[in-house]
Amino acid sequence: MRFDVITLFPELFTAVSDSGVTGRAHRQGIWSLNTWNPRNYTTDVHHTVDDRPYGGGPGMVMLSQPLESALMAARAHQQAQGLSPLPVILMSPVGRRFDQSAAQVLAARPGAVLLCGRYEGIDQRFIDQYVDEEISLGDFVLSGGEIPAMAVMDAVVRLLPSVLHTADSAIQDSFQPSLSGLLDSPHYTRPELFNGVPVPSVLSSGHHKNIARFRREASLALTARRRPDLIAAARQNGWLTREDEAFLQTLAPTQ
Numbered sequence: 001m002r003f004d005v006i007t008l009f010p011e012l013f014t015a016v017s018d019s020g021v022t023g024r025a026h027r028q029g030i031w032s033l034n035t036w037n038p039r040n041y042t043t044d045v046h047h048t049v050d051d052r053p054y055g056g057g058p059g060m061v062m063l064s065q066p067l068e069s070a071l072m073a074a075r076a077h078q079q080a081q082g083l084s085p086l087p088v089i090l091m092s093p094v095g096r097r098f099d100q101s102a103a104q105v106l107a108a109r110p111g112a113v114l115l116c117g118r119y120e121g122i123d124q125r126f127i128d129q130y131v132d133e134e135i136s137l138g139d140f141v142l143s144g145g146e147i148p149a150m151a152v153m154d155a156v157v158r159l160l161p162s163v164l165h166t167a168d169s170a171i172q173d174s175f176q177p178s179l180s181g182l183l184d185s186p187h188y189t190r191p192e193l194f195n196g197v198p199v200p201s202v203l204s205s206g207h208h209k210n211i212a213r214f215r216r217e218a219s220l221a222l223t224a225r226r227r228p229d230l231i232a233a234a235r236q237n238g239w240l241t242r243e244d245e246a247f248l249q250t251l252a253p254t255q
């Protein structure tokens with residue numbers, strides 16, 4: 001998998017390329033990152049990447065030309081590596097909402113160009129001519145698209161084959177409740193007593209069937225309280241057993 005990122009702040013991306021699970025996968029060559037800084041594709045002495053908005057108003061707008069030249073450099077590099085042009089995805093609160101199934105779709109592709117805006121935004125003519133998709137992480141405004149781009153890369157890279165698949169997480173993955181199903185159950189580790197609070201005793205019982213039932217019920221209870229919409233969806237999809245439904249009946253009604 002290949003990510004080309006068009007950004008005025010390429011140094012931020014070491015957070016995903018150098019650290020943790022995504023860093024290890026990057027060093028293993030499972031995915032690659034190339035950053036393209038529009039400032040390196042300017043033609044004036046001041047290396048200008050922004051200008052005042054037509055029609056007036058506050059702030060500055062990213063110029064089309066440095067973005068276009070940066071994109072052409074990324075495409076030339078893709079072509080030199082024998083790849084077809086990758087789709088251009090803009091990080092924008094106006095985009096389609098990103099979720100786990102969108103991450104799975106991206107993980108099945110050869111890669112993407114992630115375009116990160118700054119200032120008040122990007123000249124709309126560049127967006128109209130070059131952007132294939134817009135992705136939003138939610139209804140909030142940031143100072144740039146870089147943090148959403150890193151979040152998208154993290155969500156996608158950890159789904160790639162042979163990333164995250166340590167001894168038991170590969171096995172766990174097939175039935176681990178994720179956001180496409182139910183919320184995950186709580187986790188506990190040592191010590192057995194923390195500030196006088198013990199670990200639920202069933203988890204140290206060694207009784208695997210009881211442990212599985214305890215975790216399932218913890219998932220169902222948490223999801224019913226915090227995300228009743230996910231319970232409705234799970235029911236719709238036939239993911240709830242009669243045992244699950246009987247347990248849900250025992251919970252206090254939500255107010």
Ligand code: 9WO
Nearest residue numbers: 091092093117118121136137141142143144148
């Ligand atoms: C910001 C914006 C606000 C209201 C309506 C439309 C908008 N478009 C943009 C936009 O593209 N902004 C650029 C990227 C430049 C300013 C910082 N940017 C940004 C991206 N802020 N917030 C995001 C973002 C991206 C994905 N998910 C959530 C927020």
